[in-house]
Amino acid sequence: MWPVTSDPAPVPPAARVAAVALVAVALRLLDDVVDREVDRATGRPNWAEGLGAAATAYALAALATAAALSARDTLSLFWAGYAWGMAHDGTARLPLGLTARQETALALVLSLATVGLAHTLGAVALVGSIQLLDDWLDLRTDRELVAPGAVPRNWAxxxxxxxxxxxxxxLGLAAAARDPLQAVTAWAVAALFMARSARRGGHPLAPGPGGGPPE
Known part of the structure; x- marks a missing residue:
């Protein structure tokens, strides 16, 4: 049967909200685990830094709990997050021997096989909207971390x-039109992370010494 994943019964909205929120937390932690060394060197906020070795375990626990609540939301958002994360690196060769582009394609194939086309496209749009707008906020800071004229690892x-x-x-509007509950929940969690990062100096919109955004 295709797709192979389906929740055993209609998932209550509260369970879906919790699942989407947990996936968002897990993706953020896993992303920060990968970026921990770079963030430490550049002084950028990193949620995994404070958690240390426990960050990966907490991320996996969040994913497992999310899957128990809503398998379809969890798988679609996880594979979408994986695909967007790998897409940054293009032809870079990764530990499995595949290029980042090939791993992106593999993640999308696995998502299609497990949750189907509609859920895959919706999740890719939703995660993409968060990634693009987060990179839009980060662009000024990211440009300061690379050589003049170089393009930062940033979609913006x-x-x-x-x-x-x-x-x-x-992409955010498309995701919200397809699944408002999933989109609003994911964006609410993402906004909390962005606001927290801004207060810690992680975004160019963070208040400067005078209290307003730096010029």
């Missing part, structure tokens, strides 16, 4: 700041 740097913003908004 690659696509253009306005283009990334508009595409992020469009």
């Amino acid at each position: 740097g690659r696509l253009g700041r306005m283009e990334a913003f508009l595409l992020g908004v469009a």
Whole structure:
């Protein structure tokens, strides 16, 4: 039967909200685990830094709990997050021997096989909207971390700041039109992370010494 994943019964909205929130937390922790050394060197906020070796365990626990609550939400969002994360690195060779681009394709194939086309596209749009707008916020800081003229590892740097913003908004609206509960929950959690990072100096919109955004 295709797709192979289905929840045993209609999932209550509260369970779906909890599942989506837990997946968002897990993806953020796993991303910070991967970026911990770079963030430490550049002084950027990193949630995994304070948790140390427990960060991965907490992320896996969050994913397991989310899957128990709503398997379809968990798998679709996890594979979408994996695909977007790998897409940054293009032809870089990864530990499995595949390029990042190939791992992106593999993640999408696994998502299609487990949750189907509609859920895959919706999750890719939702995670993409968060990724693009987060990169839009990060662009000024990211440009300061690379050599002059170099393109930072940032979608807004690659696509253009306005283009990334508009595409992020469009993807967010598409995701919200398909599944409002999933989109609103994921964006609420993402906004909390972004706000917390801004207070800790992680975004260019963080208040400067005078209390307003730095110029």
